[in-house]
Amino acid sequence: MTKANSLQHNLDLLAIGEALIDLISLRETREGLRGAGAFSRHLGGSTTNVAINVAKLGGTSAVVSKTGADAFGQFIKDELERHRVDTNYLVQDPSSHTSVVFVSRTTGTPDFMALRDADYALAPSEVPEEAIVQARIVHASTFALSREPCRSAVSKALRLAHRQGKIVSLDPNYSPRIWPDYEEAQQVVRSLCRYVTVIKPSLDDASRFFGPEHTPEHYIRMFHELGPETVILTMGKEGVLSSYQGQIVGHVPVRPVEVADATGAGDAFWAGFLVTKLDGCPLEECVLFAREIAELKMAAVGPLSGTIDRQAVYARISAAEA
DSSP states (O other): OOHHHHHTTSEEEEEESOOEEEEEEEEEOTTGGGGOOOEEEEEEOHHHHHHHHHHHTTOOEEEEEEEESSHHHHHHHHHHHHTTOBOTTEEEETTSOOOEEEEEEOSSSOOEEEEOSGGGGOOGGGSOHHHHHHEEEEEEEHHHHTSTTHHHHHHHHHHHHHHTTOEEEEEOOOOTTTOOOHHHHHHHHHHHGGGOSEEOOBHHHHHHHHOTTOOHHHHHHHHHHHSOSEEEEEOGGGOEEEEETTEEEEEEOOOOOOOSOOTTHHHHHHHHHHHHHHTTOOHHHHHHHHHHHHHHHHTSSSSOOSOOOHHHHHHHHHHHHO
């Protein structure tokens, strides 16, 4: 048996991109960050959150990312290891500072301000091919594509994953505040979507990327035209639309939930969806499971707490269907 074959599928998910510190306001304010006076420290970064949530659901995950060799960088490494996420590919650079994002607590779309350094300094040479070989899914975000050299590092990972027949998932979380060059963002994301298997835009993501004048069905069609075979469109209070190879598969409505904190709900949804995809579930069941995980997140302040019993979630879905 070759080394490559012996390493295959030791990881359910390899997340490549941003590992950073989220400083989340202690209180919700109508003025967003302007009205926030105190903050609590959390491990953050969309791709990193997905890796942690996959581990909490009983999967295996690792991150390819860069932090500073500082107190915040050590906090990130300690937290990843505490959640049983593999840190063998986490680079801690003494010449950089760990990136920090200030986030307002909210029940809707959070206000944020990013102070970036180490996260976008990840170089293509720091993406080991063996990490791609081990993974069943390679997951990245548009946030990580917004600056070089991390853009080239992520591009390398997605191309390698596609070539090896992996599931490639991309969070199209485009924001002009993170990536102000709209034309560049269009060119980069469009060129990489040809390697993507599944993409999960929110309605806000789709509006920022394609413009605000389209229907949900048109957004889905435009994402399919870029290359992904599966498109999941989350629409807030309007629920979730799922589509496979250009055909709408179904609509899953939202359920009434008392929202304590919406920050990270999309990452929780992502993890739930990807884990059930690996379990071989039909697309609609993947979305139902993902909804359950997002609801658990929204009911709590901060990240998902503790290990989640995946089988218990499946049982709740089966009971509801019955």
